[in-house]
Every structure is written in structure tokens, then in C-alpha cells.
Amino acid sequence: MKKQKINGTIRVIIAISAIALFAVNYLPIWQIDLDAPQYPEGLELYIYASKLAGNVDIINGLNHYIGMKTLHTEDFIEFKVLPYLISLFSLLILITAITGSRKMLYTVFILFVIFGIVAMVDFWKWEYDYGHNLDPHAAIKVPGMAYQPPLIGFKQLLNFGAYSIPASGGWIFIGTGVVLLACSGLEFRKQKKNKLSSSAALAVAFFSLFAFSSCESGPQPVKAGIDQCAYCKMGISDLRFPCEVITQKGKLYKFDDIHCMLEFVNSPEWDKNNVKNYYLTDFSQPGQWLPAENALLLKSEELKSPMGGNIAAFSNEAGIKAAMKTFNGEQVTWKDLIL
Template sequence: MQRKLSTRFRAVIFMLSLAMVAVLYFPIWKIELAAPQYPEGLTLKIAANGLRGDVDIVNGLNHYIGMQTLHTEDFIEFKILPFILGGLAVLGFVVCALNNRKVYYGWVVLFLLVAVVAMVDFYRWEYNYGHHLNPEAPIRVPGMAYQPPLLGYKQLLNFGAYSIPDVGGWIFIGVGALLVLLSFKFKKGFFVVAGLTLGLQSCSSGPAPIRYGQDACDFCKMGFTDKRFGAEIVTKKGKVFKYDDVHCLLAALKAGGQEVGGIWFLDFTDGQWIKAEDSRLLHSTAFHSPMGSDIAAFADSVHMKEFNGESLTWKGLYR
């Protein structure tokens, strides 16, 4: 085995080192809490240098069940983690400069060791906060612990808790996986890097497909059956609310509770999504929409002219 690294190999390592720098600027992990009283959900984000998200609200809830409140300054991890992650990035650049395969393998081992220690420390933190409760708390459930899941879903009283990597965490996981892969076969790793890059470029926060026969309207709770009608609210946090009729969409907006990031309609003619502000709306009794609004959305006026009715705009409809 050659001790030197190929130019292409070093170029990929350089890009992965840059990706590690990006981890410092994105949340690494997040815990999402879902409950009926919080339709938007609550999110606790963990970044390299502190806590983000709905920290104050979560702390208020923690008070009632006896959990300690969360403060960035209470965790030594937030003081040293930026240096550890930054050090891993710098070591990647050093590997490129030294051009030595043994140094590269040492970097990979150190990277994986940091990942394992971080997850063990995270579990320890979750365990302490979930089990060491204030006995004088207003709400006490004998034998109940509130440790969030390390990864995945767990029910905690009336809250559903989801613990998953955030943007920075996925970058870290991707870099680690590719480093291991590159240790065995460079060419395969190169194509994986290219595939992941293209995949990330194609990601966007937009509407979600409607699963007919499975999904139900988030307002009237009726199942989706007519593929010509449908609307969605995508919140600023990326959560999607689905509606089977413009009537339900307007009622949900009037009720409030969502931080609206975007509104989308299904095109009456081809079922493609259209941004509300770009749509052309038509009210016609010939449509027979699911909840009686009889309003259909079109991407252009050409197809809309095939039907008789009253032309509307989203701005005029939603005041």
C-alpha cells in the first residue's frame, strides 16, 4: 500500500474538512416535543456552542415536573466542543498537507472516538436530567422518569419526544461515514460524496405529497379522496398541514396557531403544487369541492378559461 495520498483523495479530504467547519455553525442535534396544546410543536436545538430553539418554554414545562432548567452556561461541553470540532477540521487540513495515509487513518480513528464519547456524554446528560427530579415539583408521578430518547421517539406524559440529528449532526455523520468508506475504497467514496452533494442541493422546504387513502385534512379530519383539490400550509419550521378544501385552509388560518412560511394549492388540471401567490383561483358550482367552497386553483389562465365561474386571487380571498 502506498503511503502517499492521491491528489483526488486529498481534494475530497479537503472538502470534508470544510464540511466540518460548517458543523460549527449549524445545530447538531434536536429534540422535538409534540403535544395537543402546542400544535406547532416545541424544539430544543443543541449546537456546538449552546442551546437554541424554544429553551424558555421547555424550561417552564420542566419546572412543573421537577426537571432542572437548561442553561448554556451550565454545560462545560459547550465551552470545549467548538475547539474539538474545529480541531478535527484543522487535522483534516493537516492530513492534506502531510500527504500520509497513516496520518489519515489516525485522523479517522480520532474522529470516530470523538463521536462515541459525544453520544455517551449526551446519554449521561439525558439520564441525569430525566431522573434527578425535584421532589417538591407541582406535578409528581410516582416512578415516572422523563429521560428523552437518545435517538428516535418516546412518549413522555402527553408529549411525544423525537430525538434526531439536526443539520450539523447530519453533516458530521456524513463526514464520518465517508471517512470510513474512503479508508477502504476511494472511488466508491468519491461517488457517494457526489451523490450526497447533489441530494443536498435538491432539498427544499416545500409542500409534501398527499397520500390518498391515508392522509386526513388537518382541519375537518376527512380523508383525502379528490386529487383535484388540496392545499397545504408549510410553517417556518418546515411542518406541513394538509387541507382537502380551500374552506378548511381559510378556517385554519383564521383559527391561527401556525407560523406560516408558505401556502400551496394543488393545480386542478395536473395535480402539481402551486404557490398561493402564483395561483389563479376560480369559484364555480360545477367543481363540487370536498367541503363546498367550490374553489379550484390553476397555474395559468389558459386552463381556467375552460370553466365558467368567478375569477379570484389569493390576496383578495385571504384578507
């Protein structure tokens, strides 16, 4: 039965993933970020395997006014069970690495996928109950309004923008699943005597465990008539002028023109050190993003941008010179604007 043993290098990678998975017990698995004008730095809710953390008290205070349940760790049985389940899977994965059993690898992978699916279904159910079961005697009532946070991604809830994304522990959890998938696939193909570049497959598996925890977000497309400006709260309609800010934590803010973006980041409540990147739309190619520091900028009152910023961005000299034939103005620099 020796031929049924897992490759030694793969066993090492599986063992590392087991240790990483156990660390998820001490890291935030999921985070929900809330952004609103009255909270320029945002509110954060972190979900660990055994507790809630972040701005829980402030969020509970807001929930009280709109009739949502307040959040308390002791109200969730999941926080009592989840650490044991994560530890159990960590142990099973480690045993798989030690024994080198292919059959156990396949079994643990399937069980781990089922565990992940059940966990997400349970999370969605909690979010649904949390956003729909409202106190009818709440101080603020909006007929027909529900406040269910998004399972993943962004959703507008009244004047709050809610972002729901995996936190560091969640990315490690996902990465562990990818490692198990890659290792199972590699071993299965080997078992079927198909040729496979093991070095490439192992590199993908090993890298996947850590790559997910450092995913970076870039600028996102603007949906005309749907997306709102983070500063003035008006709908974004003219796709020649939108701007975006991405913070050090990966939060993204959209603006209808450069005026609103500058007003937002220059407000007393905002710290410019929180900003990682500024992006401007290429006036000549709406939908194409330019890093603000690389853009060529034309300031002209004739541009008539949505909020009076009247500044257009271009990617090259030909574009800005062509525009200056139509719009009488002057060329300015990003450095001058952001000071």
C-alpha cells in the same frame, strides 16, 4: 512508499472539510422545533457543541407544568467534552491532508463514524430520560404519557408538534463524514488498481460537504387518520382536499382543507412572509401535490370538503372542466384567495 500518498486534489478537499468541521464548534448542531396553536411562530431549541440556545426559558416554563426536567447548559458534561472532540477530529483530518497518509485517512474515517454513532446514542438516551423521568407532583399529569422528543423527524406530544432535525452544524458534520467516505473509497479503489472516474468522485465529495447544509424540504404525504390539521386539530381523512404550508425555515404544516390553511396564515399572530410555499392536493389524483399558484381552483358548495372550504385544486383544464360537470360552481384563482 510514495505510491501510498493520497492524491493532491483529494488532500485539498480533506483539508477544507477539516476547517469546516472546526466551524461546527460555533454553529448549532441540532434543533428541536415545537409548534402549537398558542405559539404560531413556534418554539426553537438549538443544541450547540458547548451550549443550549433558542427559547430555552419558555420551554423550561412549559416543562415545569408537565413534570419534565428544566434544561441548563451546566447540567450536561457533553458540552464540556464535545468542543474538544470536534477540534481533535478537525486536527486529525487536517494532519491526514498534510501527511497524505492513506492509512491515517482510513483510520480517521472509521473513528469519525464511531464518534457519530456514539453521539447519536448518547443523544437518544438523553431524550429518553428527558421524556420519561417525570416529576410525580407535576401540575399536569397524563397517565401513561411520555414526552420523549423524536431522535429525528416529527412526533406529536399532546398539543405540540415536535420536529427534530440537524441544524447547519449537524449537516456539516454529516457532510464531513460523506467526504471522508468518498475520499477513502476513491483511494481504496485506486490502491486496488480499479478504474474510477476521479473527477466525478471528487465532485461528489466536494459537493456533499456543502449540499447537506442547504437541504430543502418539499411537501410530504398525508397519512389519513393519523395526521392532524395544524389549525382545527382534527384528523385528516379526505385525501382529496389536504393542503400544506412550508415556511422559510423548512417547517411543514398540514391542513385538512383550504379553509383551515387560509384561516391559519391569516391569523393575527402569523406573518405571511414566513411562508415559502403553499401546496394543494390535486382533486383528481389524491396524493399528488400542486404549487398553489399553479393550480386551477373550483369553488362549489357541492364539494362538501371537511371544514367547508369547498375548493378543489386541479392540475389542468381537462380536470377542472370534468369536475364542473359534476359539481356546480365557479373557477377562482389562488391570488384572490390569498389576499
